[in-house]
Amino acid sequence: xxxxxxxxxxxxxxxxxxxQDVPGIIACIKEEYGDTYYRREFxxxxxxxxxxxxxxxxxxxxxxxxxxxxxxxDRHPVDSxxxxxxxxxxxxxxxxxxxxSLVSYTYDIAKKADISCIYASAVxxxxxxxxxxxxxxxxxxxxxxxxxxxxxxxxxxxLGHSQKYAQxxxxxxxxxxxxxxVYVTEGIKEITSRLYSELGVQFEIDTxxxxxxLDASQINVKINEREQTLCIRVDEIGADLQxxxxxxxxxxxxxxxxxxxxxxxxDKESVWAQNKLKxxxxxxxxxRPLCNENKEQLFMQYIGNVKFYPEEFVLTDGFKxxxxxxxxxx
Numbered sequence: 376x377x378x379x380x381x382x383x384x385x386x387x388x389x390x391x392x393x394x395q396d397v398p399g400i401i402a403c404i405k406e407e408y409g410d411t412y413y414r415r416e417f418x419x420x421x422x423x424x425x426x427x428x429x430x431x432x433x434x435x436x437x438x439x440x441x442x443x444x445x446x447x448x449d450r451h452p453v454d455s456x457x458x459x460x461x462x463x464x465x466x467x468x469x470x471x472x473x474x475x476s477l478v479s480y481t482y483d484i485a486k487k488a489d490i491s492c493i494y495a496s497a498v499x500x501x502x503x504x505x506x507x508x509x510x511x512x513x514x515x516x517x518x519x520x521x522x523x524x525x526x527x528x529x530x531x532x533x534l535g536h537s538q539k540y541a542q543x544x545x546x547x548x549x550x551x552x553x554x555x556x557v558y559v560t561e562g563i564k565e566i567t568s569r570l571y572s573e574l575g576v577q578f579e580i581d582t583x584x585x586x587x588x589l590d591a592s593q594i595n596v597k598i599n600e601r602e603q604t605l606c607i608r609v610d611e612i613g614a615d616l617q618x619x620x621x622x623x624x625x626x627x628x629x630x631x632x633x634x635x636x637x638x639x640x641x642d643k644e645s646v647w648a649q650n651k652l653k654x655x656x657x658x659x660x661x662x663r664p665l666c667n668e669n670k671e672q673l674f675m676q677y678i679g680n681v682k683f684y685p686e687e688f689v690l691t692d693g694f695k696x697x698x699x700x701x702x703x704x705x
Contacts, residue, residue: 376431376447378484387442387473389480392432397423399441400432407463413523413602414461431457433481435464435473442468447481455491455551455668462504478507482547491551492665496522496542499688500534505543506691513545514573515693517661517674518701520683521633523602535687538631539602543694544661544674546574551665554578558585558645559673563659566700567673570662584646589613596623603627605634612644617651624655624677634677637663641670649675658705661697 380390392400397420404412416422423430431447443464450456459481464474485493495513497504509515519542525534534540556579559567564580571578593611598604605627607620624634636657638648649659656677663672685698 376428376449376484376488378433378480381480383476385471386437387476388436389477390434390436392427392434392444394424394427396432396434396441397427400434400444403441403444403463403465404461406465408528411528413528415601417461432461433477435468435477437468441465443473443477445474445477445481447485449488449490450494450666451490454666456494456546456666457485457488457490459485459493459495459508474503475507475510478511482511486549488549490549491668492549493547494666495545497545499541499543499690499694502689502691502694505545505694508545508547509691509693511547513547514570515543515691515697516546516570516574516664517544518542518676518694518698519544519635519674520660520676521604521631521635521678521681523604524631527602535684537683537687538681539633539683541683541685541688543688543690544663546662546664546666548574548576548665551668552576554664554671555641556581557640557671558583558643559640560646560649560653563649563673563704566659566697566704567662569700570697571664574664576665581643582646583643584650585643586647587612587614587616587644590615592616592619594619594623598627603630603632605632607634607636609636609638609648612639612642612648616648617655620652620655628679631681632679633681635660636675636677637672638675639670640673649673658701660701 435442445462448458521539522542525540558581561582592613595608597606657675660674660676
């Protein structure tokens with residue numbers, strides 16, 4: 376990614392990070408999170424230096440001081456979106472409006488890129504990032520209830536009593552303006568219609584249940600042992616879906632293991648799959664819209680026996696409505 380540096384008020388500058396900035400980036404993360412930040416690769420100087428083009432880390436600087444950071448991760452070639460993530464500001468530079476300036480700068484750059492949408496996940500123990508993203512046209516679309524183990528997190532906010540903290544997910548359309556036909560169950564038809572309407576893109580909803588034509592599903596799994604999370608991505612729905620997903624869950628059960636499942640809704644077998652997964656204990660937690668050039672998707676969640684207290688979440692009004700809709704649909 377190419378981006379020209381921009382000077383803003385009081386001598387602050389926004390620019391892309393360079394290799395010599397990496398120690399300062401790590402120091403910024405450590406000031407807020409110590410050694411507990413969930414993106415473990417962001418503590419590794421060699422990894423960061425080798426992947427600056429992928430992570431697209433932007434800085435707010437004053438003279439030689441790094442005041443705050445934010446990445447814009449390019450998810451090509453698997454998906455077609457760019458993810459705004461890892462916005463962290465040092466304590467002495469908070470309250471100056473710098474985070475909002477950095478979001479404006481990075482999102483204006485992203486909107487000129489060849490991407491389908493901008494995607495962001497915000498924490499649910501404060502609503503600063505949620506509110507900033509919504510002001511920049513992002514729409515609350517989903518939650519991840521099992522992101523990271525709360526007891527392992529150390530930062531300057533009150534985390535609440537949930538055993539794993541949740542993330543609030545937002546999307547802003549860029550180049551993809553037509554979601555096409557999406558297959559969802561009758562129980563989430565209204566939520567789906569509302570979210571796509573708020574996104575302002577074309578869509579059509581079909582609640583027909585069609586059995587799979589394929590025998591074998593195509594599934595990819597990402598395992599995070601430290602946080603006891605699974606991300607199960609279903610790219611093709613086959614008749615073996617229940618068995619295949621059950622085998623994955625059985626390999627990682629007990630403790631605080633949770634699973635977030637990405638399911639294609641552009642495939643006509645999706646309603647069948649949603650019904651089967653719900654019987655297994657998965658539940659709908661929102662859409663993953665416009666993130667893939669060819670397919671629309673949604674999120675389903677399996678939380679096992681992990682304790683959550685949604686009433687403790689600190690949310691904007693948009694996310695409060697979405698949370699209520701999800702809990703009612705469950």
